Amino acid sequence: YARHCGINHFTYHAGEDFYDIVDGLRTICEAIDFFRYSMGDRIGHGLALGTDPSTFYSERHLLLMIPRQILLDNLVWLKYEAGNAHISLSSDTLLFIEKYFNTLARELGYIDISPNPYEYYLSMKLRGDIMEEDIIPLTDFTDEVRYTNPDWSLAEKESIIPLWHHYEKNPECRIKGKRPIAMTVPESYAADIAQLQETILSNLEHEGIVIETNPSSNLKIGRFSRYDQHPITHFNSVIPSPDRHSIVVTVNTDDKGVFSTSLTNEFSLLAIALKKQKNANGNRLYSEGQIEDYLHRLAAYGN
Numbered sequence: 001y002a003r004h005c006g007i008n009h010f011t012y013h014a015g016e017d018f019y020d021i022v023d024g025l026r027t028i029c030e031a032i033d034f035f036r037y038s039m040g041d042r043i044g045h046g047l048a049l050g051t052d053p054s055t056f057y058s059e060r061h062l063l064l065m066i067p068r069q070i071l072l073d074n075l076v077w078l079k080y081e082a083g084n085a086h087i088s089l090s091s092d093t094l095l096f097i098e099k100y101f102n103t104l105a106r107e108l109g110y111i112d113i114s115p116n117p118y119e120y121y122l123s124m125k126l127r128g129d130i131m132e133e134d135i136i137p138l139t140d141f142t143d144e145v146r147y148t149n150p151d152w153s154l155a156e157k158e159s160i161i162p163l164w165h166h167y168e169k170n171p172e173c174r175i176k177g178k179r180p181i182a183m184t185v186p187e188s189y190a191a192d193i194a195q196l197q198e199t200i201l202s203n204l205e206h207e208g209i210v211i212e213t214n215p216s217s218n219l220k221i222g223r224f225s226r227y228d229q230h231p232i233t234h235f236n237s238v239i240p241s242p243d244r245h246s247i248v249v250t251v252n253t254d255d256k257g258v259f260s261t262s263l264t265n266e267f268s269l270l271a272i273a274l275k276k277q278k279n280a281n282g283n284r285l286y287s288e289g290q291i292e293d294y295l296h297r298l299a300a301y302g303n
Contacts, residue, residue: 013044024048034128039208050231053190069177090188123163217254227273
């Protein structure tokens with residue numbers, strides 16, 4: 001609607017907090033897809049893109065506690081997004097997805113509508129649209145902002161709209177979907193997620209989509225305890241290199257009142273963190289000039 005009114009470029013905070021890295025990545029990609037992101041639009045935080053999967057899953061001994069509906073969405077999304085990105089998931093991960101899809105789809109009542117995981121995946125895309133004429137009449141405007149692929153055949157829509165309706169309107173599905181489930185992911189899972197992370201990062205870099213980082217906010221409520229662990233240097237390398245990412249990133253406060261900080265303070269904390277980083281020989285990783293150049297580059301991105 002904002003775009004329809006002539007407003008362009010948006011920031012949506014996504015991928016900051018998550019049960020599994022997968023739902024963190026999924027919220028980022030859904031924001032990009034549903035809001036039709038293009039060059040200059042921003043993802044706020046995006047920490048799921050910079051969280052090391054190997055560390056994340058090993059610290060949890062491969063055990064996750066997650067609501068059933070979110071797990072079902074994660075697994076279906078992972079399977080088909082990986083396929084779209086030409087990523088070959090490991091056989092253990094594919095078996096894991098199949099097992100839990102059948103279990104959860106049956107528990108939440110989706111299997112009675114369609115046992116086909118691909119139709120479920122398509123129905124997830126309807127969540128970016130208003131589907132009911134009694135809420136907003138389906139005018140030319142709603143067609144203009146509609147996310148759903150207009151080339152879908154009527155048969156495809158007829159098979160997936162009941163799945164969407166079950167997700168949105170069935171109270172029993174809602175209640176059961178919120179119940180957590182404990183499950184152990186396969187050892188191959190981390191490597192599969194890492195591949196998807198890198199693909200999404202490369203896509204953001206290619207499309208010119210910005211990651212808006214909030215170091216103090218992320219430190220206080222995120223999954224790391226030191227500023228030098230923040231993934232900003234993974235998103236955009238201090239020293240530009242062809243084999244490192246150079247995504248446009250900005251430094252922000254998130255909410256300077258809540259986190260008792262300022263933009264100047266955020267840049268200062270990053271500078272100190274970069275000064276403290278050392279290589280395997282115990283020498284400083286970056287020179288004063290390299291740090292200064294990097295901070296000037298980040299400030300220019302913000303401007």
